Structures are given as structure tokens and as C-alpha cells.
Amino acid sequence: MDYRIAIADQLAPQLRSMRKARQLSQADLALKLGVTQSRIAAIERNPAAVSTGQLLEILNILGVDLVLRDTQAQAGDSSSQPDNPKNSSTGSQGEW
Numbered sequence: 666m667d668y669r670i671a672i673a674d675q676l677a678p679q680l681r682s683m684r685k686a687r688q689l690s691q692a693d694l695a696l697k698l699g700v701t702q703s704r705i706a707a708i709e710r711n712p713a714a715v716s717t718g719q720l721l722e723i724l725n726i727l728g729v730d731l732v733l734r735d736t737q738a739q740a741g742d743s744s745s746q747p748d749n750p751k752n753s754s755t756g757s758q759g760e761w
Contacts, residue, residue: 673713683727
């Protein structure tokens with residue numbers, strides 16, 4: 666399933682939700698990352714404060730791909746825009 670993240674505040678609930686969906690506690694995720702549970706809590710509260718490298722590590726552990734989609738590449742073709750209801754098939758590529 667895809668989750669469009671436009672601002673940092675939208676990332677916090679998604680990270681928490683994905684961690685819980687994987688049945689990982691904050692302590693479990695912290696152990697896998699080699700950080701403290703309080704660091705995971707801080708990241709979930711304010712993901713904008715995490716480094717890109719650490720965010721990518723977290724996403725990797727959660728089994729989530731970070732996909733950059735060029736929305737300007739085909740601006741003239743509205744059927745290729747991700748928010749277009751006609752384009753409901755996003756495939757199973759793990760995009761969000």
C-alpha cells in the first residue's frame with residue numbers, strides 16, 4: 666500500500682503504525698538499530714530530527730521502500746499522477 670507523505674508531521678504516525686504492524690515494540694526496534702528505546706520514541710515524535718541514513722535504516726528494518734516519484738516528469742499526462750482516482754493500480758512495489 667502507498668502512503669503519500671507531503672510534510673514531516675505525516676511521517677510520525679506512519680512510522681509508528683508500520684512498527685506496530687510488524688509487532689515490534691519501540692525497544693525491539695531500538696535493539697535492531699543499536700539505539701535506545703527513548704531514541705525511537707523521539708524519532709516517532711519528531712521524525713524530522715532523524716538523519717536520512719537512520720531513517721533509511723528504520724525503513725529497511727520495517728520492510729518499507731522509500732520511493733522518489735518525479736511528479737513533474739509527465740505533468741501533461743494527468744492519468745499518470747498519483748492522486749488521480751483513475752490511476753488506482755499502484756502495483757505491489759512497496760511504494761508509499
